[in-house]
Every structure is written in structure tokens, then in C-alpha cells.
Amino acid sequence: MASGELVSSFDPRRVRADTPLLRRVINERSITYLDSASSSLPPRAVIEAMGRYYEMRHANVHRGVYQTANEATAVYEGARESVASFINAPGGANEIVFTKNATEAFNLLAKSWGAKNLKAGDVVLVSEMEHHANIVPWFQLRELNGIEVRFIPVNDDYRLDLTNIESLMENVKLVSLTSMSNVLGTINPIKDLAALAHRHGALFAVDAAQSIAHSPTDVTELDVDFFIFSAHKMLGPTGIGVFWTREAILDAMPPFLGGGGMISDVRTSGYTPATGPSKFEAGTPPIGEAAGLGAAVLYLEGLGMTNIVEHERHLTYDALTRLASEFDGRVRVIGPSDTHNRGGVISLDIAGVHPHDVAQVLDQFGVCVRPGHHCAKPLMRRFGLAATARASFGPYSLTRDTDVLIEALHHAVTMFG
Amino acid sequence: MSSLEDLYREVILDHYRSPRNRGELASPPALRVEGFNPLCGDEIVVYLEVRDGVLVDIKLTGHGCSISQSSSSLMSAAVKGKPVSEVRGIIANFKQLMTGVEATLSDEKPAAPVDLRAMGELAALQGVVKFPVRIKCATLAWNTLTQGLDELD
Numbered sequence: 001m002a003s004g005e006l007v008s009s010f011d012p013r014r015v016r017a018d019t020p021l022l023r024r025v026i027n028e029r030s031i032t033y034l035d036s037a038s039s040s041l042p043p044r045a046v047i048e049a050m051g052r053y054y055e056m057r058h059a060n061v062h063r064g065v066y067q068t069a070n071e072a073t074a075v076y077e078g079a080r081e082s083v084a085s086f087i088n089a090p091g092g093a094n095e096i097v098f099t100k101n102a103t104e105a106f107n108l109l110a111k112s113w114g115a116k117n118l119k120a121g122d123v124v125l126v127s128e129m130e131h132h133a134n135i136v137p138w139f140q141l142r143e144l145n146g147i148e149v150r151f152i153p154v155n156d157d158y159r160l161d162l163t164n165i166e167s168l169m170e171n172v173k174l175v176s177l178t179s180m181s182n183v184l185g186t187i188n189p190i191k192d193l194a195a196l197a198h199r200h201g202a203l204f205a206v207d208a209a210q211s212i213a214h215s216p217t218d219v220t221e222l223d224v225d226f227f228i229f230s231a232h233k234m235l236g237p238t239g240i241g242v243f244w245t246r247e248a249i250l251d252a253m254p255p256f257l258g259g260g261g262m263i264s265d266v267r268t269s270g271y272t273p274a275t276g277p278s279k280f281e282a283g284t285p286p287i288g289e290a291a292g293l294g295a296a297v298l299y300l301e302g303l304g305m306t307n308i309v310e311h312e313r314h315l316t317y318d319a320l321t322r323l324a325s326e327f328d329g330r331v332r333v334i335g336p337s338d339t340h341n342r343g344g345v346i347s348l349d350i351a352g353v354h355p356h357d358v359a360q361v362l363d364q365f366g367v368c369v370r371p372g373h374h375c376a377k378p379l380m381r382r383f384g385l386a387a388t389a390r391a392s393f394g395p396y397s398l399t400r401d402t403d404v405l406i407e408a409l410h411h412a413v414t415m416f417g
Numbered sequence: 418m419s420s421l422e423d424l425y426r427e428v429i430l431d432h433y434r435s436p437r438n439r440g441e442l443a444s445p446p447a448l449r450v451e452g453f454n455p456l457c458g459d460e461i462v463v464y465l466e467v468r469d470g471v472l473v474d475i476k477l478t479g480h481g482c483s484i485s486q487s488s489s490s491l492m493s494a495a496v497k498g499k500p501v502s503e504v505r506g507i508i509a510n511f512k513q514l515m516t517g518v519e520a521t522l523s524d525e526k527p528a529a530p531v532d533l534r535a536m537g538e539l540a541a542l543q544g545v546v547k548f549p550v551r552i553k554c555a556t557l558a559w560n561t562l563t564q565g566l567d568e569l570d
Contacts, residue, residue: 354482356457356554357425364421373458386458386480415425416483417434 010307015396018043018299022396029366032404037182037345037392038370039232040213042292046236049295053288060284062261076287079294080277083242086297087227088218091247097277098240098285102209102230103133105243108280109205109226110137112256113249114174120146122173125202127152127160127188128382129181132375134207138176152177154382158184158335165193169200176226180210183374183388184335185316185345187211194224203249209233213394214312214343216305219244231289235394236296240289243280251275257282300395308395312344315393319346319402326406330413334388344393347374350409353416355389361415362389365408423544424551425483428491432538433483438493440476442466447474448569452561454553459485461558465565471500477558484542484551489558491539501566508559510536514543515552 016022021041024031033041059069061076080093089095099105114137118124124138128151138149152168153161158181175197180187194204205226208217213234219227226249230241245253255262255273259282265272273279300308317339323331323346334347350358355371362369370390373380380386391405442449442464452461459481466474475493480486492511496504514536533540545555 354486356482356551357484360424360548360551361421371457377458380458386460416430 010303010311010395012311012396012398015043015303016398018045019396020044020047026366026368027364029404032365032367032401034391034393034397034401034405035368035370036213036394036397037210037233037390039238040235040394041396042235042237042296043299045299046292046295050237050288050292053291058288061287062278072287075294076285076290079290079297082294082297084244086217086301087244088220089244090220094276095244095247095250097243097250097280098290099243099280100239100286101232101241102207102228103241105228105230105241106133106207107137108243108256109176109228110141112253112280113226113245114138114141114147115144116252116254118145118147118173121148121171123148123150123171125150125152125168125172125175127177128154129160129184129186129376129379130176130178131182131207131209132377133209134176134178134205135378151378154184154379158186159341160186160188162193165196169196169202172197172200172202174203174205176205176207178207178210180208180214180343180345181335181376181379182210182345183347183376183379183390185343185347186336187215187341187343189341190224191222194222198223210343210345213300213308215309225249231293231296234293234296235299237289237292240286240293242293250277250280253280255279255282259283261285303395311395312393312397313339315397315399315402316342316344316346318399319344319391319393319405322402322406323348327409327413331409334383334385344397345390346392347388347390348409349385349388350413353412355387357416358389358409358412361412362405362408365404365411367405367408369405420544420547424548426541426544428538428541429483429487432487432490436477436486436490438476438490438497439478441478442474442476447476448565450561450565450568452479452557452564454481454485454557457482457554459554459557461485461489461561463489463558463561463565465562465569467501467566467569470502471498472496472504473498475562481557482551482554484545484554485557488542488545488555491542492558492562495537495539496562501569504562504566507539508563511539511542511559512556514539515546515556 019041057068057071059072061073080096084093084096155161179190197204203225206224208229212229227244232238262274262279262282263271264274330351332349336342359371372387447464447466450463461479464476475497477489545551
């Protein structure tokens with residue numbers, strides 16, 4: 001079996017060599033990491049950037065006047081610049097807010113922008129394929145001020161059912177959708193839907209947690225209003241996420257968490273919030289994590305996002321083809337069966353074998369997949385499933401990983417008869 | 418693969434494929450108790466009928482992995498028709514079997530080792546202890562049964 005070589009300068013084996021964790025041996029087998037949709041593996045460049053901060057530059061940001069404090073601030077703000085450039089934010093770094101993760105970014109959206117701009121009867125339109133992070137904050141806002149949360153249905157072909165989208169848009173003030181399903185791998189037509197939302201006078205938010213490391217991103221070209229993702233799904237560290245919106249919207253949003261760093265003045269009578277991203281970054285921010293995120297962005301840019309897309313499409317096509325032919329129909333892929341508008345997330349339903357048992361057997365082969373509902377219970381219910389076993393690719397994945405996956409799946413199927 | 422075979426013993430796979438006491442009881446008179454494992458989505462419903470201090474009937478529905486399903490099936494076979502006091506003892510023994518990892522409070526006296534021979538088929542579940550994340554699968558039915566017995570007390 002060929003191992004995913006490409007003609008361009010991008011070489012997944014180089015990425016593999018750059019990724020220390022892939023040297024691990026689990027149960028006497030080389031690790032086969034197929035859980036990048038859950039969390040991707042950082043290359044040495046990311047780990048070293050974080051190490052450099054802690055070893056050489058550790059200080060708080062935005063306060064000290066000494067050398068290392070200035071350097072720490074430069075590292076932190078430099079990461080903001082890198083992220084702004086990576087997603088082509090029209091207003092640059094001033095539009096990038098660092099959060100704890102994508103979930104916190106959604107809470108910022110709902111609890112700051114949403115609480116101010118949405119009132120009883122207004123509708124937030126999401127879909128049945130959303131992660132809980134793009135559902136629960138809206139339900140919480142509904143409890144607070146009586147908004148309606150409406151769901152775009154998902155078709156049997158695992159894509160959004162847009163047949164009645166015009167009527168679904170009634171009273172919608174915000175459309176908030178995932179750019180790529182973390183269960184199905186489905187890539188949604190974000191640009192078209194953003195244009196449709198704007199025609200109806202609604203704003204458009206994107207949950208880009210799954211797509212950010214697997215497709216080129218240009219928020220200016222997409223013409224969306226909010227864009228949310230987390231570092232650890234793009235080869236970066238845990239503990240830092242990104243919230244982007246246009247500067248005019250950001251400036252009009254009320255503060256979210258209160259404390260140090262987010263103020264311009266505090267008196268005994270009250271406070272005046274800071275301006276710009278600082279207004280939403282209360283307390284000491286994740287500085288080391290920002291250093292890691294900045295390095296992850298540079299690393300991904302070095303690989304080339306279009307190269308990653310091509311590589312993962314090749315892997316996904318190969319895996320879908322083999323899964324469809326090797327198991328006499330016992331292994332069902334819960335997601336589109338072709339690679340058109342589809343990413344490298346492959347959810348499996350295996351007749352007679354529970355996903356937790358699948359994952360347990362796979363672990364014996366050193367294969368890391370994710371069993372469970374993937375924080376998408378409405379989607380699971382839609383397809384009558386309690387859970388799936390999910391395999392997902394990253395830029396370091398090779399067809400060799402699929403070989404081991406299929407070998408281990410054969411073992412699971414045989415074992416449970 | 419030895420530890421995997423230790424987990425998925427033939428008895429477990431047998432109870433998974435052919436679960437015992439599957440079904441529902443009219444409630445009332447039977448007590449209906451639900452158990453959930455929110456992390457993995459496993460669900461179980463236990464129906465208990467206790468008369469004169471004896472667990473005269475037990476039925477189970479729900480869905481889950483082979484460990485949770487076989488454990489509930491094995492449990493039902495072990496406790497059906499037994500006096501409630503004896504059922505409590507079986508539960509205590511089973512919980513102790515699972516304490517390979519589930520830590521007891523430090524001032525609790527270490528209990529005597531479980532007599533595996535006395536546990537019969539339930540002993541097949543001891544391999545679960547080596548897989549800490551699966552212990553919750555094995556104990557789901559037992560915790561649900563305990564909850565039901567507590568309600569009846």
C-alpha cells in the first residue's frame with residue numbers, strides 16, 4: 001500500500017517526523033493516531049515555541065516595562081497577528097479575541113453579542129449537526145430572554161436539508177453553523193448560506209473548529225460575521241481558542257468576563273471597559289498557549305493548506321472505498337460516502353459491536369479512535385444512534401494508518417461474531 | 418491480545434449476545450428504575466418485583482456496550498429469586514470485585530478478598546478492573562439496582 005506521497009513539497013512523512021507523539025509505542029505497536037478531530041498532535045515547533053516562552057520570556061503581558069515582559073507581550077500580540085493573517089481578518093489583529101477554547105468563544109458570542117442584540121421572539125438558526133458548544137449557549141440565552149432556537153434538519157445523505165431554508169429564515173437574527181461536522185465530515189456551503197442570511201438581515205456565525213486545520217480559511221471572502229475555532233484542533237496547544245468578528249461588531253459588544261486586563265478605568269463608583277480585543281480578555285491570558293498557537297499557524301502555512309486538503313481527501317477516499325468493500329456491509333459509514341464537500345472524519349457504525357467495544361479492541365492495536373456521541377446528541381438521535389466510533393485524519397496521517405485501522409476492525413468484527 | 422481476551426471472556430460475550438431477563442414488568446406493581454452513563458450514552462432500565470423480602474422477578478431493557486449489557490444480564494441471573502438481604506451481599510461482593518481501581522476512603526478497613534468461586538459467572542467480569550474507564554460500564558446496572566432497592570426500603 002502506498003503511503004500517501006504527494007508530488008508537491010508537502011510530505012506527510014516529514015510532518016510525522018516532526019510530531020514527537022507519533023513515536024509512541026502502544027501495546028507493542030506503533031501508535032496509529034486517528035483522533036485528530038478530537039485533538040490534533042502538536043509538532044515539535046509548537047512545543048518548542050511554548051518552551052521558549054517558559055524558559056526565556058516568561059512574564060505577564062501588557063504590564064511590565066522590563067525586557068522579558070516586553071518580549072512576552074510581543075509573543076502574545078504576535079500570535080494575534082499570525083491568526084488574523086491566517087484567516088484573512090479584514091481588520092487585522094484588532095478583530096482577534098483569544099478565549100479558553102471554541103466553547104468559551106461561543107459563550108462569548110451568546111452571552112455578550114446575543115444577550116445585547118437578541119430579544120424574545122428572535123430566532124437563532126442552527127442545525128441538527130451542531131456540536132453542543134453551538135447549541136447549549138443558545139438554550140441558555142433562551143432561558144434568559146426567550147429567544148427561539150431553530151434547527152435546520154439533516155438529510156438522509158448526511159447533508160443539510162435546505163429545501164425549506166427560506167421559510168426557516170423567518171425572524172432569524174443569527175445563523176450559527178458548523179463549517180464541517182465533527183461526526184459526519186460534511187462540509188457545509190458556508191459562503192452561500194452567509195449570503196442568504198445577509199439577504200434576510202441576519203448575521204452569520206461559523207463553528208470552524210473542525211475545518212480550521214483542514215481547509216484554507218478566508219473570512220473576508222466567506223463574508224461571515226463571526227468565526228470561532230480552537231488551537232488544539234490545528235496542531236496547537238489546548239487552553240486557547242479564537243473568536244473573530246468584524247471590528248465594528250466587536251466594538252459594540254458588551255464585556256463578557258470582568259476583571260483585570262479588560263478595563264480602561266476602575267473607580268469605587270464603577271468601571272470603564274477597555275477597547276479592542278482586551279475588553280474580552282479578562283485576567284492573565286494564555287500566553288504560552290498563544291506562543292504555541294502562533295507557531296502552529298506558521299507550521300500549517302508552511303505545509304500549505306491546499307496541500308493538506310489534497311492529502312486528506314486522498315486518505316478519505318481510500319478509507320471510504322476500503323471500508324465499503326471489506327466488511328460485507330457490516331461496517332456502515334455515518335457520513336457522506338463520497339469526498340465531495342467532505343472532510344477526513346469517518347464515523348463508523350458496526351452491526352453487533354458497540355462503539356466502546358470497537359475502540360477497546362482497536363486500542364490493543366495501538367489505534368486511537370473516539371467512541372461516543374461526540375457532543376452532538378441531537379445528530380445522534382436524528383440517525384437513531386447512541387454513539388459511533390470515529391476515525392479522523394490529520395496532516396501526519398498515512399494510508400498505513402488506514403491499513404492498521406482495517407486490520408483491527410476485522411479483529412473486532414470477528415471477536416464479536 | 419491476552420488482556421483483551423481477559424476483558425472479553427466467553428461468558429461475557431455469551432451474555433452480550435443472549436442477554437438474560439430481557440424485557441419489562443408491569444409497573445406498578447414492579448418498580449422501574451433508570452440508570453445513565455452520560456459519558457458514553459449507555460442507558461439501562463431495571464424492573465424489580467419484591468414480595469415478602471424476596472426479589473421475585475427482575476427484567477432489564479436499555480442499550481450499551483458489551484460490558485454494561487453483559488454485566489446487567491449476569492447481575493439479573495445472580496439476583497433473581499434471592500432474598501433482598503442476600504442480593505445486597507451479592508452487590509457488595511461485586512462492587513468489591515471492581516475496587517481494583519475504584520478507591521475506597523482511606524479510613525475504611527480493607528475488605529477481605531472476594532471469593533471468586535462463590536461468585537460464579539460474575540467472576541468473569543474481574544478482567545474489567547484492568548481497564549479503568551470500563552468499570553463504570555460494568556457497575557451501571559448494579560448502581561441502578563441498588564438505587565431501586567434503596568427506594569423500596
